[in-house]
Amino acid sequence: xxxxxxxxxxxxxxxxxxxxxxxxxxxxxxxxxxxxxxxxxxxxxxxxxxxxxxxxxxxxxxxxxxxxxxxxxxxxxxxxxxxxxxxxxxxxxxxxxxxxxxxxxxxxxxxxxx
Numbered sequence: 001x002x003x004x005x006x007x008x009x010x011x012x013x014x015x016x017x018x019x020x021x022x023x024x025x026x027x028x029x030x031x032x033x034x035x036x037x038x039x040x041x042x043x044x045x046x047x048x049x050x051x052x053x054x055x056x057x058x059x060x061x062x063x064x065x066x067x068x069x070x071x072x073x074x075x076x077x078x079x080x081x082x083x084x085x086x087x088x089x090x091x092x093x094x095x096x097x098x099x100x101x102x103x104x105x106x107x108x109x110x111x112x113x114x
Contacts (some may be wrong), residue, residue, distance in 0.1 A: 018042030
């Protein structure tokens with residue numbers, strides 16, 4: 001993903017540590033966050049909840065992705081249960097075409113200013 005996004009001239013930062021991710025996003029809010037729900041040290045779903053619960057990061061668009069069907073369904077239900085709170089959060093289930101990812105990134109970044 002990183003290579004494809006950089007080829008499209010997007011600036012990409014990768015965070016490997018889920019526990020540090022929220023602090024980094026809070027200190028340096030990105031234009032868009034692509035979040036793997038399967039992190040080794042912390043649930044991606046928990047990071048998503050933290051991001052949406054903080055006033056400084058609540059409006060950052062997020063693409064969450066996972067290969068786990070049940071986890072994708074859980075996050076989809078979470079989004080549908082409170083669309084206002086989880087606006088601009090989208091789920092991509094692996095495997096997905098990179099063109100789908102690029103289309104979603106472009107659409108989210110083109111959204112009116114948050």
